[in-house]
Amino acid sequence: MAPKLGQKCVVVTGASTGIGLGIVRLLVQENFHVFGSVRKQRDAESLQQEFGQAVTPLLFDVCDAPAIEEGVTQVRKLLNGQALFALINNAGAAFHGPLMYQPIEEFRKNIEINLIGTLQVTQAFLPLLGADSTLQGPPGRIVMVSSVGGKFAAPFIGGYVASKHGMEGMSASLRRELMIYGIDVIIVGPGAVATPIWDKAEAQDVSMYDDTPYKQPLAAFAKLMLEDGRSGHSTEHIARGILKALTVHCPWTRYAIVANRLERWTLPLLLPVRWVDWLMATKLGLLPKGTSDLKGAADSSLKAD
Numbered sequence: 001m002a003p004k005l006g007q008k009c010v011v012v013t014g015a016s017t018g019i020g021l022g023i024v025r026l027l028v029q030e031n032f033h034v035f036g037s038v039r040k041q042r043d044a045e046s047l048q049q050e051f052g053q054a055v056t057p058l059l060f061d062v063c064d065a066p067a068i069e070e071g072v073t074q075v076r077k078l079l080n081g082q083a084l085f086a087l088i089n090n091a092g093a094a095f096h097g098p099l100m101y102q103p104i105e106e107f108r109k110n111i112e113i114n115l116i117g118t119l120q121v122t123q124a125f126l127p128l129l130g131a132d133s134t135l136q137g138p139p140g141r142i143v144m145v146s147s148v149g150g151k152f153a154a155p156f157i158g159g160y161v162a163s164k165h166g167m168e169g170m171s172a173s174l175r176r177e178l179m180i181y182g183i184d185v186i187i188v189g190p191g192a193v194a195t196p197i198w199d200k201a202e203a204q205d206v207s208m209y210d211d212t213p214y215k216q217p218l219a220a221f222a223k224l225m226l227e228d229g230r231s232g233h234s235t236e237h238i239a240r241g242i243l244k245a246l247t248v249h250c251p252w253t254r255y256a257i258v259a260n261r262l263e264r265w266t267l268p269l270l271l272p273v274r275w276v277d278w279l280m281a282t283k284l285g286l287l288p289k290g291t292s293d294l295k296g297a298a299d300s301s302l303k304a305d
Contacts, residue, residue: 002078002080003033003078003079004033007031007032007033008031008032008033008085008086009032009033009034009035009075009078009079009082009084009085010027010032010033010034010035010084010085010086010087010088010246011034011035011036011037011058011075011084011086011087011088011125012024012027012034012035012036012037012088012090013037013062013087013088013089013090013091013121014037014038014062014090014091014092015034015036015037015038015043015047015055015057015090016036016038016039016040016043016046016047018193018235019090019145019190019193019235019238019239019242020036020088020090020091021235022234022235022236022238022239023088023090023235023238023239023242023243024036024047024051024055025236025239026236026239026240026242026243027239027243028051028054028055030243032085033054033055033056034051034054034055034056035055035056035057035058035071035074035075035078036055036056036057036058037057037058037059037060037062037071037091037121038057038058038059039059039060039061040059041059043057044057044059045057056074056075056078058071058074058075059071061117062091062113062117062118062120062121063112063113063116063117063120065120065124068120068121068124069124071124072124072125072127072128075125075128076128079128079135081134081135081136082135082136082137083128083129083130083132083135083136083137083138083139083140084125084128084129084140085137085140085141085246086129086140086141086142086143086246087121087122087125087129087140087141087142087143088142088143088145088242088246089118089121089122089142089143089144089145090145091113091117091118091121092113092114092118092145092163093109093110093113093114093160094110094157094159094160095107095109095110095157095159095160095204096156096157096160096204096206096218096221096222096225097156097206097208097209097218098155098156098209098212098214098218099158099159100212100214101208101209101212101214102158102159106159107158107159107162109159110159110160110162110163111159111162111163111166113163114160114163114164114166114167115163115166115167115170118144118167118170119170122142122174126178126181126183128140129141129142129181129183130181130182130183131181131183138182139181139182139183139184140183141183141184141185141186141245141246141251142171142174142178142183142184142185142186143186143187143188143242143245143246144167144168144171144185144186144187144188145188145190145242146164146167146168146171146187146188146189146190147160147164147189147190147191148189148190148191148192148256148258148264148265149161149164149165150164150165150167150168150187150189151165151168151189151256151269152265152268152269153165154221154280155217155221155280155284155286156214156217156218156221167187168187168189168254171185171187172185172253175253184251185253186245186251186252186253186254186255187253187254187255188238188241188242188245188254188255188257189254189255189256189257189258190233190238190241190257190258191228191232191233191256191257191258191259191260191261191264191265192225192228192229192231192232192233192258192259192264193229193232193233193234193235193238194229194230194231194232194233194234194235206218206222216285217284217285217286220283220284220285221284224283224284228260228264231259232259233257233258233259237257238257241255241257
């Protein structure tokens with residue numbers, strides 16, 4: 001399954017479903033050769049069945065350094081002295097729950113997968129992206145698939161938000177460091193996306209929080225997230241934004257691809273933070289007992305600052 005001579009080659013992590021699978025489909029249509037990382041053999045077989053020789057599956061978890069290195073060796077061999085065109089760091093996970101009660105191991109897992117795993121994969125593939133001067137071809141690009149949560153912190157997904165805020169800060173530092181090699185780093189921050197992740201979110205057991213004050217607000221949050229997710233952008237729409245980041249001559253450093261942009265992106269970033277706090281608290285039932293006047297409460301909190 002070696003790429004054709006002169007064909008642009010891209011590594012996509014988390015290629016089995018959702019945004020990852022969407023970008024694989026689009027890149028294949030655009031005549032790229034894709035190396036798609038998956039964690040399960042059946043997902044590797046599924047990629048081969050759908051795309052044939054246009055896709056080379058890589059079997060690794062982003063937290064498994066030896067498996068990542070095996071993937072790098074496989075890619076290097078098939079590139080046969082050519083540089084990798086791009087790395088798309090898409091693999092990730094989300095666990096929700098109130099930070100006051102969320103098990104530290106669950107929080108740590110979110111950071112380990114979304115942040116440390118992303119850096120681990122990036123370090124492993126940087127030589128193929130141009131840090132190895134013996135390879136032929138221009139330096140590549142790295143696309144970090146972040147989230148609206150990389151800029152805006154919703155309640156009950158604190159671990160996910162922390163990992164995406166961390167990814168965005170790490171990406172900015174990395175972009176400046178990698179200028180020495182000519183390797184660019186671009187962030188793509190999708191909002192809600194219609195993917196199977198919402199079915200997984202609905203199935204997540206949060207009954208451990210039933211005996212806390214957060215039972216009802218957490219249920220309201222889950223309902224809101226499911227509604228937003230299932231009415232969000234298609235994976236194809238997100239994939240086209242990623243393709244733009246990969247191919248335009250002078251890409252922006254960050255692309256926000258957010259459905260219902262005014263409500264879900266522009267206003268939350270423009271309004272006073274305390275107002276956004278109180279608006280969200282009202283919607284989810286997080287206001288202190290006895291608080292009835294949203295505007296008055298918000299104004300009071302602003303004055304208190």
